[in-house]
Amino acid sequence: MRVKQALKSIDAFPRAEDHLLHKTQSGALVSIVGLVIMATLFLHELRYYFPTYTLHQMSVDLKRGESLPIHINMTFPSLPCDVLSVDAIDMSGKHEVDLDTNIWKLRINSYGQIIGTEYLSDLVEKGHAHHNHDDDKEHHEHSNETAHGHGFDQDAENMIKKVKQALAHGEGCQVYGVLDVQRVAGNFHVSVHGLNIFVAQMIFEGSNHVNVSHMIHDLSFGPKYPGLHNPLDGTERILHSASGTFKYYIKIVPTEYRYISKEVLPTNQFSVTEYFTPMTEFDKKWPAVYFLYDLSPITVTIKEERRSFLHFITRLCAVLGGTFALTGMLDRWMFRLIESFTSPSIRSSTR
Template sequence: MGRIPSLKNFNAFPHAEDHLLKKTYSGAIVTILGLIVMVTLFAHELTFYLTTYTMHQMSVDLKRGETLPIHINVSFPSLPCEVLSVDAIDMSGKHEVDLHTNIWKLRLDKYGHIIGTEYLSDLVEKEHGTHDHDHGHEHDVEKKPEHTFNEDADKMIKSVKLAMENGEGCRVYGALDVQRVAGNFHISVHGLNIFVANQIFDGSSHVNVSHVIHRLSFGPEYPGIHNPLDDTSRILHDTSGTFKYYIKVVPTEYRYLSKGVLPTNQFSVTEYFVPIRPTDRSWPAVYFLYDLSPITVTIREERRNFLHFITRLCAVLGGTFAMTGMLDRWMYRIIESISSSKPRSGMR
């Protein structure tokens, strides 16, 4: 029993002085303020703990034999759907006609409302190789000029001119899967016979490829992704030319907290515009030229450690409690000093 009194020296919670146990209005106010601060900080720390954050990791891309999904949604307010075609070519020069596609052309009136649809079962329009307008492909097929038009061609010319007079436009919407190699896809009037195109537009300099990119992505979206070409508007006035978007695709894996994995792609882009000159033999178009990065990015969702949360919570609440006690003592002493400084009644 002789050792028991010495244990008092290790008591970290000595009894408070008598004046500190006295209940006052100032103490009640400080207590209420302290409780409000502690509840606020507790809610903040709990939200901070429950909120997930992401970790980024880079490694060499080892994927093989997969396709690259491309989701497009582009409007052409000055070109009817009858003159537009979609074409995709990989780096070997192969037309991607054997891959799965799901592309629609939506006819738009001058107010942007949909007035008709057309499904493209093939990326390359029929007989594409025999009437390509780009001089870079002229070596593909020997072409014989045809200066006469049959009844179908005349009917098409009249139909397109009427649509252009009515301010009709077109939206190209859908998805396509291409080989996982560098390549390009473009939207243009290259599917038209060159003489039909001349009859419609009176030369390449009058082809207005103004467009609005509502969405362009290379795979499904994950939380926080940013597609730099979304909601991009390029409107031409009294000029014509070819738009080229050079895209660097970065393979990406998004790993959810639930261990689910979402394979997708990010990309960066550089834009270039080439005006049409009278001597040019090419026709205006909108090109999307893409290349794949050899590096893949893994984005992993993480949650903060529970022990870290408890440590921060104890520090915040304990610190608030200690500051509240100090404030209570300070206010009590001020009030006491003011009370003692007042002259007592009956004294001179």
């Protein structure tokens, strides 16, 4: 008996007899409000617990010997596919020749509709001997020697006629696919550098007439992960009066995205700075769109994490318990306030 009495003495939730309980309309109203608040906060805590969140960590990039995938999808509305070439070179002067690289060129009309396609397997400019992405003069000297060696044949004349006809009809070109290059600093550019200099002169009548207006639909250096933003996606650069060269200086940050399932996705994110150099009548360089990239020595690791269940329970108890205690205090205050107004009228009526 003493044990039972001792246990009853530490009861934190004593219960009154039913006939001592007094239920009021104000108490019912406070109870309903409290239940609504607790249900709302409970749902809010559930929404806070179930979604994952990300942690960012940085470390030194130790990757070596891996390739760098470059996903491109661009449209040149003022240049036909026959004159466009995609060239790549790294800082060591080596050319990336990968026959497995998939690059496609789509012919589009002035309304943006596809009217033809062309597959490119070798996209590397073979006339360079040194790393110099502005060395157009050297490229054209090589083309000059080639022209004297082979002559201005019927094929070149047919191409000139074909391209001029395409320009007259407002034909453009969409270039898309993947370039696999070495994981070192370098550049790739889209230009008319693949043309023989005499052919280019016959077509455009000067470098300042080459319109390299372009729209970048997608430019990325690896697969996309949740929350990734590529700053050049959706970029439009349209030239109306003068031509020129666009240069995008890109800083690539190696990135690893670790899903909650422990799956690791290696990719890259980047920042970019843009410059435009207008052409003049005396420039010997030909307009182009350059993407000059360099890699950061720091790797960013993004990890998906889920909040602790014990943390969820702790927050839930705090929210629901706090709401219950607050509504209980509010009920007592309302009861006393109502009683203070009604008690005098009751006493006066009994007199």
